[in-house]
Amino acid sequence: MTTAIDLTEAISRAKATWAAFSTEMRGDAIAPSWRTGTAADGSPLLSAEVVGAQKVQALHRFASQYPLVLRGEGDQRPVYEYRPGRTVCVWRTSGVWVELWHPDPAATPTAPVAPPAPRTAPKPGPTVSPSGRLPLSRLATIRRTLTNKEN
Template identity: 60%
Template structure:
């Protein structure tokens, strides 16, 4: 069991160091403060943490793409994204420990509604006045010339 505890501590320290090296300049308020230890489905140890703060979603994607982790042991796996109900998870395996960093799957923000415009006849796509207004304008021009 001491080997397992050492592997968990080493893996957590490596993940935290890699996280902050990857995101500190671009996403300084994205944090990974509350690590939890558990067991994966296959029985292997599991470290999991929620990425919180402003830009958490972008920071996790940047972290996975920048990939500053060193994987040098047999059985180590590169980070991949999984989509689970309500969350997006970046998961990898190192030192025999599964690591999950996740954020809530944020719903798309609805587009703002357009401001109400005063009612008037819109211009045609060509930029010309609508036919009714053009005819009225033309009639006024001819009426002015005749007088």
């Protein structure tokens, strides 16, 4: 069971880890407000929204490349998850779940696209050849050529 001292230590360690990462990255992604709660399994949960223009890249880089030091039994490496409406980097340290997240970029509304104009049927070619005779189809021409060769 996690004690209040462990929770305070886990919170300060998570905040320090993100601060060190964001300083190293030299970006504008920050986690200004941290909240505590309870995870689905009953463990304490520490959650913060990452804000800034580079939040998507920062969170992905943190989850995949940052060397997070985990010391306790049951600690888990960060994983990158997609949940409805947000992207989350979550890990477990000292019995506390820590999640950093950002909302999924909303699809930018676009103007409705007008349906394409209906295609008009091509105008049929002349039914009569310029010489006044009915045109022969390609198949008729081939048949006539083959018939002439046999005779």
